[in-house]
Amino acid sequence: MKKYDVIVIGGGPSGLMASIAAAEHGATVLLVDKGNKLGRKLAISGGGRCNVTNRMEIQDLIAHIPGNGRFMHSPFSVFNNENIIQFFEGLGIQLKEEDRGRMFPVNDKATTVVETLLNQVRKLGVDIRINTAVKTINYDQEAVSEVVLQSGERLPTTSVIVATGGKSVPHTGSTGDGYPWAEKAGHTITELYPTEVPITSNETFIREKTLQGLSLRDIELSVFDPKGKKIKTHDGDMIFTHFGISGPAALRCSQYVVKALKKFKTKTIKMEIDLFPSLTEEALFQQLLAKIKAEPKKSLKNLLKGFATERFLLFAYDKLSIDSQAQASTVTHEVLRSIANLCKHFSLEANGTLSIEKAFVTGGGISIKEIEPKRMHSKKKQGLFFCGEVLDIHGYTGGYNITVAFSTGYTAGKSAAEQVIHN
Numbered sequence: 001m002k003k004y005d006v007i008v009i010g011g012g013p014s015g016l017m018a019s020i021a022a023a024e025h026g027a028t029v030l031l032v033d034k035g036n037k038l039g040r041k042l043a044i045s046g047g048g049r050c051n052v053t054n055r056m057e058i059q060d061l062i063a064h065i066p067g068n069g070r071f072m073h074s075p076f077s078v079f080n081n082e083n084i085i086q087f088f089e090g091l092g093i094q095l096k097e098e099d100r101g102r103m104f105p106v107n108d109k110a111t112t113v114v115e116t117l118l119n120q121v122r123k124l125g126v127d128i129r130i131n132t133a134v135k136t137i138n139y140d141q142e143a144v145s146e147v148v149l150q151s152g153e154r155l156p157t158t159s160v161i162v163a164t165g166g167k168s169v170p171h172t173g174s175t176g177d178g179y180p181w182a183e184k185a186g187h188t189i190t191e192l193y194p195t196e197v198p199i200t201s202n203e204t205f206i207r208e209k210t211l212q213g214l215s216l217r218d219i220e221l222s223v224f225d226p227k228g229k230k231i232k233t234h235d236g237d238m239i240f241t242h243f244g245i246s247g248p249a250a251l252r253c254s255q256y257v258v259k260a261l262k263k264f265k266t267k268t269i270k271m272e273i274d275l276f277p278s279l280t281e282e283a284l285f286q287q288l289l290a291k292i293k294a295e296p297k298k299s300l301k302n303l304l305k306g307f308a309t310e311r312f313l314l315f316a317y318d319k320l321s322i323d324s325q326a327q328a329s330t331v332t333h334e335v336l337r338s339i340a341n342l343c344k345h346f347s348l349e350a351n352g353t354l355s356i357e358k359a360f361v362t363g364g365g366i367s368i369k370e371i372e373p374k375r376m377h378s379k380k381k382q383g384l385f386f387c388g389e390v391l392d393i394h395g396y397t398g399g400y401n402i403t404v405a406f407s408t409g410y411t412a413g414k415s416a417a418e419q420v421i422h423n
Contacts (some may be wrong), residue, residue, distance in 0.1 A: 004030040004127070005420040006159040006413070007147050009134050009178070011038035013402055014388025014409035015163030016117045021079075021413025022161070023124035027420050030155070031126050032147070033173065034133040038121075039114035040172040041165070045402060046102075050110030053084040053406065054399035056101040065404060066255065067195070067363055067394035072404060074373030079410035081403050091116050102399050137162075137181045137384070144383035158423070159383045159416040161376075163409060166362025166389040167192060178390040179366070186380040188367040190392045194359035195255040196401075198246035199271070200352045205315070211240035214311050220274040221249040223256040223350075226264050232256040235277060244350065245271075252396050255363055257350045268349035275308055275343045284340040289333070296329035303328045308343060316342050361401055365392040376412035383419065385412040 006022045008015050011033035019031045031038075042050060054061060058076055062069040085095060085103060093116055094106040105112050121128065133150040137160055147155045162181060165174030179189045205211055215237060222233040238247035253271070260269045276284055291303055301324035304313055317324040320338050322331075356362060366386055370379045378384035387408035395401045 001156075002028075002127075004028050004155070004157050006030075006161060006416045007032065007155060007157045008161045008163055008413070009033075009147070010163035010165060010173075010388070010390075011035070011128075011130070012041050012163060012165050012172070012174070012388060012405065013039070014405035014412075015161070016042075016121060017406045017409030018161045018163055018385075018387055018413035018416070019121050019126045020117070020124060021410040022417040023121075023126050023413075025414050025417035025421070027159075027417035029124075029126040030129065030157075031121065032129045032132045032134060032149075034131070034177070035173040036131050038118060038128070038130065041169055041174065042114050042117075042402075043110050044169075044172070045110060046104065046399075048110050049104050049108045050113040051102050051104055051399040051402060052088055052095065052113060053081045053103050053403045054101045055081060055085065055097055055103055061400065061403065064398065064400045065393065065395035068368050068392055069395070071368045071371075071373055071393060072407065075376065075404075075407040075411040078374070078414065079407050083410075084403065084406050088113070088116070091120060100398055134177065134181075136184065139185060139381050139384075142382055144381060157383075159385065159420055161385040161387060161412045161416055162390055163386075163388050163412075164390050166365060167356045168194065168359040168362045168389075170357050174362070174389065178386075182366045182386070182390070185378060185384055187370050187378065190364045190367055192356060192362055192364040193255070193258050194353050194356040194361075195258070195363040195394050196251045196361040196397050197254045197353045197356075197359035198241060198244060199250050199254050199257055199350045200244040200354065201348050202268075202351050203348050206240070206242075206244055206348070209242055210315060211311065212242050213240065214309065215239045215247070216273065216275060216309065216312070218277070219249060220277040221245075221253050222272045222274070223253050223260060224270040224272065225260060226266055226269075228270075231260055238273070243354070245348070248397065251360065254353050254359075255394075258353055258363070261352060268351045271348050271350050273346040273348075275312070275346065281340050281344045284343060285333075285337050288336045288340060292328045292331060292336070296327070298328050299325050300328055300331055301325060304339075360397055361394045362389055363392075363394050365390055368392055374411070375415035376408050377415055377419075383416075385416050387412040
């Protein structure tokens with residue numbers, strides 16, 4: 001039986017990159033995955049376009065990884081976002097930069113990224129076994145000794161890289177398999193929770209689907225604690241759904257909703273939408289006033305067409321009990337101030353989020369305090385490495401999580417190979 005220097009468990013972004021790095025550094029590598037296809041999460045990432053990384057300064061990059069981002073200083077010193085860009089361009093994938101530093105393949109096809117990675121894995125001589133579920137990892141006192149498959153087959157090895165992902169998007173194979181193997185080695189698993197996930201609300205206008213499907217562009221969304229103190233604000237786009245809110249700004253705020261509900265032991269957490277983040281409430285009021293002075297004979301409804309999304313304005317007239325057919329000249333300052341106020345402070349009570357399975361990213365995981373950051377090596381067992389979302393590290397959507405996956409994957413693969421060769 002062939003004995004492998006390194007066995008990588010999990011064929012997602014971090015596992016593929018770990019396999020490539022280990023093979024490039026001279027190790028014989030086996031990549032096992034329980035699914036019938038490698039890179040399934042990659043293939044659907046970035047809306048099927050695959051946001052391979054984010055081109056921004058390392059400090060900014062780390063600021064966009066709210067879940068233990070500081071840990072990433074070390075892996076980024078080995079393999080960072082610029083290295084990821086060079087890596088893909090070196091394999092013939094041309095990349096382009098879009099808003100907020102997001103990097104995509106020029107052809108907008110995630111499948112190209114997956115195929116290129118798989119070709120590189122094969123070219124480097126990595127053995128691949130799909131439809132192969134792992135039962136456990138065995139340890140011989142202080143070190144890794146073998147990987148045991150569900151079939152009962154035993155694969156002896158001195159280095160294992162666990163790249164099994166979290167619990168989000170389970171149809172891609174992320175079902176939390178790696179946590180028990182880590183616990184068996186003495187690792188702590190911090191509490192798992194959904195992040196980058198749509199937010200739920202029981203507000204009447206949500207239940208009645210009044211605003212369902214309405215998109216708001218370039219807004220600011222804020223989360224408040226029960227005393228009215230602002231916890232976090234994110235800007236971007238959002239959409240009202242039949243259960244609450246979604247879209248980039250809502251996804252980024254979701255982890256703060258989850259944490260606040262738990263911390264303050266409350267049933268709902270207040271959120272606020274600011275439709276005009278670049279204007280003060282007073283400036284907005286003055287704009288409305290100027291419109292009325294310019295065309296006093298128009299009805300309020302016709303006068304304010306285009307001022308904000310029509311569906312939002314209709315909702316506002318209803319909520320504030322305003323007669324939208326009234327002649328503009330008869331509308332009081334008080335009414336205009338109430339419209340300006342609603343545009344700046346549209347509040348809703350969030351009562352939670354969709355489940356971890358519906359989340360894009362898993363919060364929590366293997367405690368990073370028990371991992372050597374420069375090598376992604378376990379502090380508990382010799383020859384045990386972790387990378388990607390199985391760890392307690394998470395970023396916002398926009399190429400940050402995938403950057404963490406590629407960086408920790410490459411670092412783990414390189415370290416595992418070097419350990420084998422030096423021994």
